[in-house]
Amino acid sequence: MIGKIATGEIEDEMATTKSAAAQLGSLGGKKRAANMTPERRSEIAKGAAQARWTVKQD
Template sequence: MADRQRKRPRDPLALAKMIGDIATGQASDTEPDKRNPAAVEMGRLGGQKGGRARAERLTPEQRREIAQKAAQKRWSK
């Protein structure tokens, strides 16, 4: 698996220091990916199937209710 980019700190001063360290070569911008490749692939497969399987299982009335609720939330702001 490829290397992962390091998580950036939220603190502006810590972020500035990290960027400086990366620019000067004192720190690496990436870290090795420690996740299990087989588990990553299995999770990805499940995620690809989930939304479609749920949509096929819903009745048109249920889909309409979900869409109306989402629209109300979106436009209530």
Template sequence: MTKKTNPRKDFTQIAFDVFQQATGEIEEPDEELTGKKADSQKGGLKGGKARAEKLTPEERPEIARKAAKARWDTKI
């Protein structure tokens, strides 16, 4: 997601910034995840693996059947 430009900048300053980014003279800084957003992403990245490890061999096919049924039994 792109950052919003500073509303206090003049139109010509914004145009110059866009030109520099397009020509590669300046690069946009990478946004690092901080705070609440970072915590939620970390949980999402490890959640599936943690859940899969806790499932028993009997539960896995049940969940797969339910997912396949939900995917293919769509009503149009």
């Protein structure tokens, strides 16, 4: 079967489908954002930006 997928004889079905957990995860983030105030979303975004741009001292 791997050979047939590699040569294009058949399509890999696993590559195109999302797991149930992945499908629910995307819905959860949208629902969480919809329930937050714009001020709270801004606070979270500022914290995330600060974490990305902070240089870690070893």
